[in-house]
Amino acid sequence: MAKFERHVFVCTNQRDAGNPRGCCNPNGTAELHKQLSQAVSAAGLKTIVRVNKAGCLDQCEHGPTMVVYPEAVWYGGVGAADVAEIVQSHLVEGRPVERLRLDDACINTATCTHKPRPPASTP
Amino acid sequence: MAKFERHVFVCTNQRDAGNPRGCCNPNGTAELHKQLSQAVSAAGLKTIVRVNKAGCLDQCEHGPTMVVYPEAVWYGGVGAADVAEIVQSHLVEGRPVERLRLDDACINTATCTHKPRPPASTP
Numbered sequence: 001m002a003k004f005e006r007h008v009f010v011c012t013n014q015r016d017a018g019n020p021r022g023c024c025n026p027n028g029t030a031e032l033h034k035q036l037s038q039a040v041s042a043a044g045l046k047t048i049v050r051v052n053k054a055g056c057l058d059q060c061e062h063g064p065t066m067v068v069y070p071e072a073v074w075y076g077g078v079g080a081a082d083v084a085e086i087v088q089s090h091l092v093e094g095r096p097v098e099r100l101r102l103d104d105a106c107i108n109t110a111t112c113t114h115k116p117r118p119p120a121s122t123p
Numbered sequence: 124m125a126k127f128e129r130h131v132f133v134c135t136n137q138r139d140a141g142n143p144r145g146c147c148n149p150n151g152t153a154e155l156h157k158q159l160s161q162a163v164s165a166a167g168l169k170t171i172v173r174v175n176k177a178g179c180l181d182q183c184e185h186g187p188t189m190v191v192y193p194e195a196v197w198y199g200g201v202g203a204a205d206v207a208e209i210v211q212s213h214l215v216e217g218r219p220v221e222r223l224r225l226d227d228a229c230i231n232t233a234t235c236t237h238k239p240r241p242p243a244s245t246p
Binding site: 002003004007009012033047050052053054055056057058067069070071072074104105107108 | 125126127130132135156170173175176177178179180181190192193194195197227228230231
């Protein structure tokens, strides 16, 4: 064995519900990490891809966020419905999922097209 | 701003004191993460290097462990006394600290020169 071919870090940080930055793990169950981890195992990648819990990745406004190394591909707004595509396209076939990808200009910046996060619409 | 130039993940997982695999964060204070984070700030690297908490990196027998991406350099047996050298040599000057580096052959393997971990010597 050797290094992981890919190492996926899923933000499992929690913030208070009212925090203006948002939260990657709002119900505290790290559900996205669990789903990705199970899907990676099911795809037979467990020995070469590790899906890790991470503390705050500091891209909260784009949450839920994750990053795939060594290629440093960041994803934002990831949900359960995206897990199968990320695993098959990116982790099996090596093609990042462009529709979920965070642009470099959106990372580590005070303002971008996603920031400040618009207020939630009221019904 | 853009992606971090380096992204450091420090294992802050806790195991029971008697766990034969050992533990990267035995007293639960994530002290190594805190020390690295403070040293990175003091070195003026905060906007380009992120020091992140991570869940179990699964290299427990080599702990305390950390990994630096995108170069995928793994360190094991890291303590407070190593923090300044890691920051200056690796994160400032780009030269990994070879004496702390985990060999590829020691990662994701059931046996290596560190495994199984020898029993703690008794006084």
